[in-house]
Amino acid sequence: MKKPNPCEPFDLRFEPDGAGYIVSGPAGAALRLTAAEFAVFKAGKAKDGSALYKKLAAAGLLRGRLDLDGVTAGLAKLSAGVFAGPGLHILVLTLKCNHACVYCRATAGGAGDTAMSHGTALKSVETAFQSPNPRISIEFQGGEALLNWEVLKAAVAHAKKLNLKARKDLALSVVTNLSLMDEAKARWLVKEGVSVCTSLDGPAPIHNANRRWSGGSSHARAVQWLKYFKDAAAGGGKDSLPSALMTTTRLSLENPRAIADEYRALGLGGIFLRPLSPIGYAAGVWPDIGYAPGDFIKFYRAAMARVLEINLSGEKFVERNAALLAAKLLRGEDPNFLDLRSPCGGAIGQLAYNYDGDVYTCDEGRMLAACGDPFFRLGSVRKNSFAELMTAPAARVCAMASCLENQPYCARCAFKPFCGVCPVHNYATQGSPWGDIRGGGWCELQKGMFKTVFALLENKKSRKVIESWLEK
DSSP: OOOOOTTSBSSOOEEEETTEEEEEOTTSOEEEEEHHHHHHHHTTOOOTTSHHHHHHHHTTOBGGGOOHHHHHHHHHHHTTTTTSOOOEEEEEOBSBOSEEETTOOOBSSOSSOOBOOHHHHHHHHHHHTTSOOSEEEEEEESSOGGGGHHHHHHHHHHHHHHHHHHOOEEEEEEEOOSTTOOHHHHHHHHHHTEEEEEEOOSSHHHHHHHEEETTSOHHHHHHHHHHHHHHHHHTTOGGGOOEEEEEEOGGGTTOHHHHHHHHHHTTOSEEOEEEOOOOTHHHHTHHHHOOOHHHHHHHHHHHHHHHHHHHHTTOOOEEHHHHHHHHHHHHOOOOOOGGGOSSOSBTTTEEEEOTTSEEESSHHHHHHHHTTOOTTEEEETTTOOHHHHHTSHHHHHHHHHTOGGGOGGGTTOTTGGGOOOOHHHHHHHHSSSSOOTTGGGHHHHHHHHHHHHHHHHTSHHHHHHHHHHTOO
16 A cells, blocks of 8 residues: 655645646645645655745645644634524615616616515514524615615614514614715614615716716715715714725726725725626626626726725725635635625525515525526515525525535635635526536636735735734
8 A cells, every 4th residue: 555645735726826826725724836836745745844845734735734623623713604694684675766777677666566564674673583693784775775764764673672682783784875865864873873885886977877866966965975974973973884885887997096096085994896796687788887807807906006005105995805805815714705605695694585575595686586586585574484494495505506515616726715606696697506616707706806815915015904904
């Protein structure tokens, strides 16, 4: 019998990058090797005591120097949120909206009554509180959530009442375009500790082109109320600190610096650079507003360059996508970003409650249903218990389809310990929740992001900046 070689790679995972390779260990430690170092490593010929041997051993990459207890602890740390139960609960208060955004199908009229009833809202909140997760976030969405204001208020009151007994770490938020905001609503939200999140796609020309509003400049109204809630937070209403999300359309691609500067000028403390997903209505208009994964990566790198310039000038300004990836790459932590978990956050990390009480694995699954395909429907709050929702076929499919162990192409990828896959994305782009992770652009996008952040972490100046974003 051949004697085992202690210098053989353990669970070899690698990714070509430039002239070298990125390799990772079973519990997530990642490092870069030159082509020559990789050839020695792959052949199992790293000499004991050499610099290469020490580097590989420290990362847990050598079979003979494997710390199984350390691997177990590392895997548990990277998957800390998987077994907690759904923490994010999205209540869709209405499908109606007074905007006509280019990537959304909500309408001012809508087909019939699409407002969540008082009873359905309370039942949805009660279902959310059945989750074993000690941290519950209830997010009110639309359409335009403020169009169903009285039901929003009732749901907030019910959640607070239930929490007197449940004693969960409860967070409440509303996603709104802010065009219907007024002083009375704003004061109530601040008083009740309901945080506000809105969309901000960049400077006025970009935002107004993406988020069309017959009532005037959607950008001006969003900026007006973002400033209001920012001032309220500065005055002591910590929970009223607003947040904004941008969606990258084709129009955004040529304006990375201007978009970053818009967020900086508003004092939002950072930006979350997100690609557009070809799911729901956006899939139908993809030829007009979509782009190739490589185009987004080019945009992301240019925007990140501007973000780093801002930080190096002495101002803390966080790019939240990079912060999430850095938490994984540097610290082996699970930041509980539901799109990059294995299995993903569908059902086991979040639930989406439609206006009619139907429950979906996630908001993306609900958006797919809005276009006529209820594949990711779990059941209804009026007919099904929490246990029935969590064991529904769609929940089981999501959990199985989003385990990267079920993706053959991921087996040897250096980013496997840190990555995840979205079954809804696979289904929308390939007709199967399993699909092929290389299809639909998902893999190219994630690898491009990881490579970008990994390279920044290898530079002393940019690494120091990104590490400062992780400080609590």
